[in-house]
Amino acid sequence: MRNAEVASLLNELADVMELLGEDRYRVASYRDAAMRIDHLGEAIEDVAREGRLDDIHGVGKSIAAKVSEYLSTGRIAALEERRSRVPAAALTLMKVPGIGPRRALLIARELGVKSIEDLEQALREGKVAQLPRVGTKVAAHILEELSRISSRSQRLPLGVAMSAAQEAVRELERSSAVLEITPAGSIRRMCETIGDKDILVSSTKPEAAIAAFTTMPLVKEVLASGETRASVLSHADLQIDLRVVPPESYGAALQYFTGSKEHNIKLRELAIRRGLKLNEYGVFREETRIAGQTEEDVYAALGLPWLPPEIREDTGEVELALQGQVPPLVGLADMRGDLHAHTNRTDGSSTAEQKARAAETAGYEYLAFTDHSRALGVTGGLTEEEFRKQHEEIRSLQPRFPRVRLLCGVEVDIHVDKRLDCSDDFLAACDVVVASIHSALEQPAEMQTARLIAAMENPNVDIIAHPTGRLLGKRPGYGLDLTALLDAAVRTGTAIEINAQPERLDLNADAVRAAVERGVMLVINTDAHHQSQLPLMRFGVATARRGWAPSDLVLNTRPLGELLRWLARKGQTGRSPA
């Protein structure tokens, strides 16, 4: 997939156009197209080859032509021509918080700054503060931002950000000025990574609420503080934004502060078409507020049903809501079990019994133990003989857990030559077989796709685990033809995992959306290495919801009996003639 690469070039083109003072709506069009291509869930080169670029919302004739040009020649003439007209450093400078297009151009042009190092020197020499509409305070602020630019540009996995946000929420709740309080922004939408923590508060004493916020012990620095909002930096250099509104505006502010930006713009445009105005204080007809107390009121005033935060991305949810519909989404309460977990026999850190107990407490109907096969030497992968012994032990455990069916399985490694690490006889005897790639991650995309499809064609393989191998913040995942993988999943009747580990979330939401459109059977697994990880299920469910997955496309929402029939089904069709 070259989507990220294409999106990055379109974003650069937008930046250069902005520096050149071109029409802001055109600039916005390029940014919009870049965002949509980045989240397409399908390889842009496939779309281009099939002449479907124009079908992408936000991509018209002009941008389609530039994408085609890039994919066939490796260049975009319009970008190269514009690049030659702006100082190269201006593009880098724009990435520093506090430097937008105007200041970037001034600093590059007037001061001859060519790099971040030059910028730092110019700041220290007081040259930046001499520029028009830049003073000593702005210069000092930019210098501080510069010192933490690397730590600040990191996005945190949702799992980490969420608990940190809860900490701030608990702290603020102690203030009597705080009435209602909730995390908003990308945390409420359950995005896989979080750029900052956004917290919404309602209050009739906003000054007191803001004072409580800016004086929290976890605050290292106050970035901005006004009458309705404030931003601070925590000791870990994480930004926290607080928004304070009166109670009668809480619903409208929650809608605004939850986003996404694109969803907000869509709703505000809809309001305009209805002769209304939508902002964070309410829905207004002329000067009169007609909604604002609750989110439901706000959506209703626009003629829409309430929409779950996870799907507020302007990817079709508003159009659907205009017909009075909301896509049916899987929920945490639908989950009846977990089909991927490890024990301390391999790289897990607790026993099967401890996890079975936790599954029972969680109200699960089933739990599968799927330790690593032998190829994974580093994890102490088991031989078939060792697996058989483990499976016997698990079965002997079963009578003590009458409410949870303990399934005996394996996470079998897919070798680089496409062979599975276990014999067919052994796999056929397992209740659940999860297959995945852990080695030769640098192989080309065609090779990895062929490995996965070969595994799916084995009638004993029920699930492909963490299909892309990406690790958030660590590695992008091996190359893969996602469309071919999903088609093969449908053809072979194999379920595709949404791995709920916060660093994996693999498939991601965009890929889930593509899978759902094809009717692929999904399964949400925690890959728990310790029973304390069973609650990670919520992050997998959130990813499924962000991909518009309904419960009937999630295998482990099924009752035990149906699950067992589904697991038996593939082996059957594999053995009997078509």
Add this chain to the structure above:
DNA sequence: GCCGTTTTCGGCCCGACTGTTTTCAGTCG
């Protein structure tokens, strides 16, 4: 540059905070 249950042309979200401002530009959410 894109788009269309009011449009194929004429719109395109709306507001807060900061600083240097002599009335508001720049940046960010």
